[in-house]
Amino acid sequence: MTEPESFRLELHLDDEAATLALGQRLARAVAEIGVGINILLNGDLGAGKTTLVRGLAAALPGGADARVSSPSFNIMNLYPTTPEAAHFDLYRLEYQEPDESLLEFLQDDDTLVIVEWVQYLDKSFWPDDFLLLEWRPATAGRTIELTATGKNAIKTLRAAF
Ligand code: ADP
Ligand code: MG
Numbered sequence: 372m373t374e375p376e377s378f379r380l381e382l383h384l385d386d387e388a389a390t391l392a393l394g395q396r397l398a399r400a401v402a403e404i405g406v407g408i409n410i411l412l413n414g415d416l417g418a419g420k421t422t423l424v425r426g427l428a429a430a431l432p433g434g435a436d437a438r439v440s441s442p443s444f445n446i447m448n449l450y451p452t453t454p455e456a457a458h459f460d461l462y463r464l465e466y467q468e469p470d471e472s473l474l475e476f477l478q479d480d481d482t483l484v485i486v487e488w489v490q491y492l493d494k495s496f497w498p499d500d501f502l503l504l505e506w507r508p509a510t511a512g513r514t515i516e517l518t519a520t521g522k523n524a525i526k527t528l529r530a531a532f
Contacts, residue, residue: 378519378528385512390419393515394426397502400531402431405454407480407523409498411489414506416462419513420487423504427485428456441487446470454483461488469496500524 384390401408410427412420421441428437431452442448443460447470450456457476461469469492476484477498486492489503500521507514519528 376520378525379516380528380532381507381514381516383509383512383514384419387419387422390422390513391426394423394428395430396531397423397527398427398430398434400527401427401454401483403530404523404527407500408454408527409477409484409501409524410486411492411497411501411503412485412487413490413503414515418506420506421460424458424485424487428452428458431456431483446472447476452483454481456483456485459484459486461486461491464488464491466491466493502527 382393384393397410412423414420421439425439428434428439428450433452434450437450437452437456439450439458440448441460442458443462446459448458450458459473473486474496476482477496500523502524503518503520505516505518507516517528519525
C-alpha cells in the first residue's frame, strides 16, 4: 500500500481558548514524533498565529518557561523546549531573501521550526516536509485548514487527530 503524500483537515476555532487548545494538541504530537517537524503559518495580522505558538510551546516538555512573543523585530525566538523550538516571523521580510539562520534551521532535524507569515517565503525555500496551517475567512472565530506534506508532517497530524 502506498502512503498518501498529503493529509488535510479543516477546523473551526470558536475563540482564543480553542486556538490555544489546537497548539496543545499539536505539541503532544510533536513531542511524540519528535524530529524533523516544520510548522508553517499563513494568516493575516490578528489571525491568531502567535496565540497558537503560545499554546504549542507551553505544552511541550520544558515549555512552562518559554516566553513566546512575536519575533517580528528580531530574527527569531528560540525556546528551551524538547524538541528545541525556533520561532520565526517573516512579516517584515516581504519577499526579500530570508535570513540564513532560517534556511539552516529548516535543514536541521533536531529543531522544531515554526514560521509565521510563511506566505512571504518564496516557495523555493520551503522544506519538503511541513505542516501548513492556513487561516480562512470566517464570520466568527477562526477557520483554519491544516495540510501535512511529507512523512513527518503526516505522522504528526495523524498523531494529533
Ligand atoms: P497573529 O500572530 O496572527 O497576528 P495573535 O495571535 O496576536 O495573531 O492574535 C490576535 C488576536 O486574535 C488575539 O486577540 C487573540 O486573542 C485572538 N484570537 C486568537 N484565536 C482566536 C479565535 N479562534 N477566535 C477569536 N479570536 C482569536
Ligand atoms: Mg504574530
